[in-house]
Amino acid sequence: MAHSISEACINCGACDPTCPVDAISEVGDARQIDADTCIDCGACIDSCPVDAISPG
Numbered sequence: 001m002a003h004s005i006s007e008a009c010i011n012c013g014a015c016d017p018t019c020p021v022d023a024i025s026e027v028g029d030a031r032q033i034d035a036d037t038c039i040d041c042g043a044c045i046d047s048c049p050v051d052a053i054s055p056g
Helices: 043-047
Strands: 024-027 030-033
Touching: none
Parallel strands: none
Antiparallel strands: 024 030
């Protein structure tokens, strides 16, 4: 199951370069993870300064 980004996202983009499959994109005022592309590696979780990313 893909990771998800909550409404706490501040759209800083810190997670983008950590994703090895480029599953994260900017949508409106926040980032979004493409569930079909995400490989559940978890690399994005530690890069988020506001803890907005969670597993599944």
